[in-house]
Amino acid sequence: MAIRFYSTLYLVICLSPLIIFGYSPNDVKTWCSQTPHPHPCESFLSHNPNNIPIKGKSQFFKISTQLALDRAILAHTNLYSLGSKCQNAHEKAAWADCLELYDYTIQKLNKSIDPVTNGATQNDAQSWLSTALTNLETCLAGFIDLAVSNNQLMPSNNVSNLISNTLSINKVPYTSQPEYKQGFPTWVKPGDRKLLQSSSPKADIVVAKDGSGNYKTINEAISAASKRKGSGRYVIYVKAGSYKENVQIKLNNIMLLGDGIGKTIITGSKSVGGGTTTFNSATVGYHVISSDLEASNSSAGNTIAGDSWLPASQPPMPFSCAL
Ligand SMILES: *[C@@H]1O[C@H](CO)[C@@H](O)[C@H](O)[C@H]1NC(C)=O
Numbered sequence: 001m002a003i004r005f006y007s008t009l010y011l012v013i014c015l016s017p018l019i020i021f022g023y024s025p026n027d028v029k030t031w032c033s034q035t036p037h038p039h040p041c042e043s044f045l046s047h048n049p050n051n052i053p054i055k056g057k058s059q060f061f062k063i064s065t066q067l068a069l070d071r072a073i074l075a076h077t078n079l080y081s082l083g084s085k086c087q088n089a090h091e092k093a094a095w096a097d098c099l100e101l102y103d104y105t106i107q108k109l110n111k112s113i114d115p116v117t118n119g120a121t122q123n124d125a126q127s128w129l130s131t132a133l134t135n136l137e138t139c140l141a142g143f144i145d146l147a148v149s150n151n152q153l154m155p156s157n158n159v160s161n162l163i164s165n166t167l168s169i170n171k172v173p174y175t176s177q178p179e180y181k182q183g184f185p186t187w188v189k190p191g192d193r194k195l196l197q198s199s200s201p202k203a204d205i206v207v208a209k210d211g212s213g214n215y216k217t218i219n220e221a222i223s224a225a226s227k228r229k230g231s232g233r234y235v236i237y238v239k240a241g242s243y244k245e246n247v248q249i250k251l252n253n254i255m256l257l258g259d260g261i262g263k264t265i266i267t268g269s270k271s272v273g274g275g276t277t278t279f280n281s282a283t284v285g286y287h288v289i290s291s292d293l294e295a296s297n298s299s300a301g302n303t304i305a306g307d308s309w310l311p312a313s314q315p316p317m318p319f320s321c322a323l
Pocket residue numbers: 039040041043044156157158
């Protein structure tokens with residue numbers, strides 16, 4: 001129902017933007033030639049040329065991110081309409097994951113268009129944009145994992161290329177290390193940095209396999225966290241042990257702490273063979289800071305990067321979070 005609602009909404013929103021693009025063909029050519037994928041850039045931006053000049057890099061970044069957003073919305077709508085073509089449960093699972101992943105990508109792109117007015121930095125935008133790109137890779141991987149042969153369902157659009165372009169236009173190079181401050185990526189807030197550095201961070205809830213904590217499974221703890229009062233940072237401490245669980249956190253402000261690499265291990269219990277795609281079997285959630293725990297078998301390192309989760313394409317966090 002929600003999917004249907006959003007698709008309709010996106011459809012309505014996306015019918016107009018293509019008309020807005022009307023930039024000077026010369027400017028479009030010059031700027032697009034500086035991106036890794038000039039062809040889709042030029043071809044979409046010179047649609048309906050109106051000779052509006054492109055005044056500089058920051059404007060070009062906005063235009064390019066808006067373009068990626070519009071195409072992502074269109075792709076989401078197209079993908080949605082292909083649902084009836086799914087031939088079995090595997091295809092349906094990959095398709096449903098993709099819809100959700102495109103939805104996240106759309107949100108991230110939308111936030112990135114004008115990061116500064118949203119109280120964020122170009123660095124944040126870079127992180128959101130890499131997340132947006134990772135999501136689409138995960139979507140594709142879902143189809144490949146399941147060996148879905150129905151080519152019609154494989155999203156073949158240029159959205160990934162357009163996002164790569166925005167990453168390269170943004171001043172932070174895509175391949176560069178994220179910025180670190182005191183050994184932590186800059187998005188880790190000072191309070192969290194302190195928490196992660198302290199040897200025994202204060203846990204709101206303890207998960208322990210041996211029954212010495214509040215709960216024996218991470219999912220029980222997450223379910224308890226969903227009933228907490230307020231929305232402050234909530235720390236779930238997962239004691240050493242191997243947890244065979246599929247962990248998906250859709251709450252804000254949750255921090256997962258473990259006992260260290262090789263000690264606290266989360267292994268996704270769902271396997272692709274069971275009809276679960278990479279996305280659903282990823283043992284990672286959103287809006288999570290994770291420290292000193294290991295998530296293994298999360299489908300070849302495909303992670304869903306939340307606001308506070310480094311995308312798989314970036315180096316692992318310095319405080320030994322292994323994916
Ligand atoms: C979009 O990508 C397809 C390949 O997937 C390519 O054939 C097509 O030319 C691209 N469109 C543009 C405008 O670059």
